[in-house]
Amino acid sequence: MPTPVKSVLPVVLLGCGGVGRYLLRHIVSCRPLHDNQGVSIRVVGVADSSSLLVAEDVHSSGLDDALLTNLCAAKSAGSPLSSLLGQGQYQLFQNPEARSKVIDAATTLGRTTGLVLVDCSATYDTVSLMKDAVDHGCCIVLANKKPLTGAYEDFQKLVSNFRRIRFESTVGAGLPVIASVTRIIASGDPVSRVVGSLSGTLGYVMSELEDGKRFSEVVKTAKSLGYTEPDPRDDLGGLDVARKALILARLLGQQISMDNISVESLYPSELGPEKVSTKDFLESGLGQLDKSMEERVKAASSRGNILRYVCEIESTGCQVGLKELPKDSALGRLRGSDNVVEIYSRCYESSPLVIQGAGAGNDTTAAGVLADIIDLQDLFQKTA
Numbered sequence: 349m350p351t352p353v354k355s356v357l358p359v360v361l362l363g364c365g366g367v368g369r370y371l372l373r374h375i376v377s378c379r380p381l382h383d384n385q386g387v388s389i390r391v392v393g394v395a396d397s398s399s400l401l402v403a404e405d406v407h408s409s410g411l412d413d414a415l416l417t418n419l420c421a422a423k424s425a426g427s428p429l430s431s432l433l434g435q436g437q438y439q440l441f442q443n444p445e446a447r448s449k450v451i452d453a454a455t456t457l458g459r460t461t462g463l464v465l466v467d468c469s470a471t472y473d474t475v476s477l478m479k480d481a482v483d484h485g486c487c488i489v490l491a492n493k494k495p496l497t498g499a500y501e502d503f504q505k506l507v508s509n510f511r512r513i514r515f516e517s518t519v520g521a522g523l524p525v526i527a528s529v530t531r532i533i534a535s536g537d538p539v540s541r542v543v544g545s546l547s548g549t550l551g552y553v554m555s556e557l558e559d560g561k562r563f564s565e566v567v568k569t570a571k572s573l574g575y576t577e578p579d580p581r582d583d584l585g586g587l588d589v590a591r592k593a594l595i596l597a598r599l600l601g602q603q604i605s606m607d608n609i610s611v612e613s614l615y616p617s618e619l620g621p622e623k624v625s626t627k628d629f630l631e632s633g634l635g636q637l638d639k640s641m642e643e644r645v646k647a648a649s650s651r652g653n654i655l656r657y658v659c660e661i662e663s664t665g666c667q668v669g670l671k672e673l674p675k676d677s678a679l680g681r682l683r684g685s686d687n688v689v690e691i692y693s694r695c696y697e698s699s700p701l702v703i704q705g706a707g708a709g710n711d712t713t714a715a716g717v718l719a720d721i722i723d724l725q726d727l728f729q730k731t732a
């Protein structure tokens with residue numbers, strides 16, 4: 349019998365909020381499946397906004413599964429990573445030292461066994477770390493859209509070694525949107541247009557409003573279901589969809605930035621993050637929008653239509669905003685947090701490639717991130 353070989357993928361996770369914690373749980377629960385597939389994910393470090401928990405010797409060991417499980421429980425309960433002190437063989441570093449320790453791991457592992465740096469945070473602050481990791485030959489996986497939607501030079505740098513980056517979950521959560529667009533481009537088939545409903549939150553909110561529910565209530569429910577961004581105004585203001593549009597447009601070769609995307613916001617600037625805290629927006633700001641949203645939905649309904657937040661990407665421009673559509677159109681039939689994306693190209697001209705399914709939620713997003721990590725296995729050393 350030949351000795352079975354296994355790819356070991358060392359991982360450092362940035363962000364252990366809703367998505368990051370689901371990812372850790374999926375990694376632990378998929379151990380038997382991954383064993384059978386000859387692959388093993390070794391979580392060597394986990395960081396949040398203030399600290400990093402890292403294995404004592406990142407070359408030979410990871411954080412054990414019992415610790416990862418306790419870490420998820422502690423973070424869910426609102427406790428800091430430091431509350432886990434004394435529970436295993438690891439070290440804890442606070443910022444700013446935590447950042448340099450991630451770089452140390454990227455430097456040593458990037459040149460030896462390899463490392464996957466996974467960004468499940470919701471901040472722009474990780475971009476320099478991700479760029480350093482790329483320089484050290486590490487692989488990167490992102491659920492966080494922000495590093496790909498800042499300066500165009502940063503996007504270029506992050507995708508410069510395209511075999512070593514995965515960012516499927518940034519658009520459509522677990523849906524294979526990026527993979528499909530990438531395959532079409534690779535076949536020399538020019539993509540002329542991408543159109544779709546790419547916000548799980550706004551899809552859910554709009555279909556609940558059609559059922560007569562109140563805007564302020566359904567936004568809060570969308571937050572509790574894990575569909576929204578940490579500040580739901582990122583969704584309601586169209587920014588989150590615009591980021592997805594920008595990622596797709598840049599993937600299609602457009603050298604554009606957020607300023608080039610026309611974005612419709614569902615809340616007025618007086619309720620913006622510069623003027624109102626997230627807490628106050630949720631508690632009192634949202635209710636101020638109930639009446640106008642109800643009227644918009646009713647007006648569309650009186651014409652036999654529904655409202656959907658639509659994203660359109662063409663060579664002539666990108667726009668995201670509310671559109672009145674027939675109830676029986678592909679977008680009009682969408683319910684709940686489902687996304688739908690239509691991709692038009694030479695091969696898919698009169699009959700577009702359509703991808704549809706759950707487009708938000710911590711579970712499905714984390715599953716997409718895990719699939720991205722596993723997809724990198726062939727780049728890692730195989731050991732007997």
Ligand SMILES: NC(=O)C1=CN([C@@H]2O[C@H](COP(=O)(O)OP(=O)(O)OC[C@H]3O[C@@H](n4cnc5c(N)ncnc54)[C@H](OP(=O)(O)O)[C@@H]3O)[C@@H](O)[C@H]2O)C=CC1
Nearest residue numbers: 362363364365366367396397469470491492578708709713
């Ligand atoms: N939910 C969904 O359906 C989808 C989400 N995404 C993306 O996934 C990402 C994560 O979302 P979600 O889990 O809901 O967000 P959360 O706000 O729940 O979690 C964010 C995590 O990032 C940590 N963090 C903040 N700054 C840093 C930093 N500089 N370094 C390391 N960690 C940091 C936070 O730390 P602390 O715990 O200390 O606050 C927290 O643990 C977002 O970018 C979102 O857009 C993408 C597709 C779908």
Ligand SMILES: N[C@@H](CC=O)C(=O)O
Nearest residue numbers: 547548549575576577
């Ligand atoms: N907040 C986002 C989550 C996925 O990107 C959404 O609602 O679609």
